[in-house]
Amino acid sequence: DAKTTQPTSMDCAEGRAANLPCNHSTISGNEYVYWYRQIHSQGPQYIIHGLKNNETNEMASLIITEDRKSSTLILPHATLRDTAVYYCIVRKLGGQGGSEKLVFGKGTKLTVNP
Amino acid sequence: DARVTQTPRHKVTEMGQEVTMRCQPILGHNTVFWYRQTMMQGLELLAYFRNRAPLDDSGMPKDRFSAEMPDATLATLKIQPSEPRDSAVYFCASDPGLAGTDTQYFGPGTRLTVL
Numbered sequence: 001d002a003k004t005t006q007p008t009s010m011d012c013a014e015g016r017a018a019n020l021p022c023n024h025s026t027i028s029g030n031e032y033v034y035w036y037r038q039i040h041s042q043g044p045q046y047i048i049h050g051l052k053n054n055e056t057n058e059m060a061s062l063i064i065t066e067d068r069k070s071s072t073l074i075l076p077h078a079t080l081r082d083t084a085v086y087y088c089i090v091r092k093l094g095g096q097g098g099s100e101k102l103v104f105g106k107g108t109k110l111t112v113n114p
Numbered sequence: 115d116a117r118v119t120q121t122p123r124h125k126v127t128e129m130g131q132e133v134t135m136r137c138q139p140i141l142g143h144n145t146v147f148w149y150r151q152t153m154m155q156g157l158e159l160l161a162y163f164r165n166r167a168p169l170d171d172s173g174m175p176k177d178r179f180s181a182e183m184p185d186a187t188l189a190t191l192k193i194q195p196s197e198p199r200d201s202a203v204y205f206c207a208s209d210p211g212l213a214g215t216d217t218q219y220f221g222p223g224t225r226l227t228v229l
Contacts, residue, residue: 032216034216038157041223042220042222042223043118043205043207043220043221043222043223044157044205044207044218044220045220046217046218046219049216087157101147101159101162101170102147102149102157102159102218103159104156104157104158105156106156
């Protein structure tokens, strides 16, 4: 799986958009970009994933550059409850039958301030 | 709201004792993962199962750790004998096994302290 690079920490004001970048310059054509987050003392939580098109769900939006070497997770209106460590993971989609392991890096510690 | 459950949530034990952690995956999920999290190493995979069969346990110290799935509703992780360096939070996760989804659902974790 390709390696990812994320800033160690970021701050965001409550109510503003949080934009979390991720570099994955060695991503291969069949690898997806996944985002998980981990709120303090909880298990990681899936947020979103994509291959090359931008994706949006009820939690966030994922913007992937055309060359797929980087992406940005956008939380459109950050709240205090969004304070967490955000992990960007690049991996192949599992085949029929279930997913494969997740390889977590250090992630970005996002702090949403009142 | 289906969730992965783990017991116990906290465990304090002395070096040399056996520790058993349990996980109940979400009903119908066919893939179960065990991860460990420490400050130094972060989150790392220990082992995982699909349809109760072990697929990969390369991340697990074989001499003291063992993982099993006695049935589809229970996964166990045992450490015998435990050592202080095993102190960590152990997470279980399950996946529904639907092609194209690949979403792992994590439990709340078991915080293990070995004195």
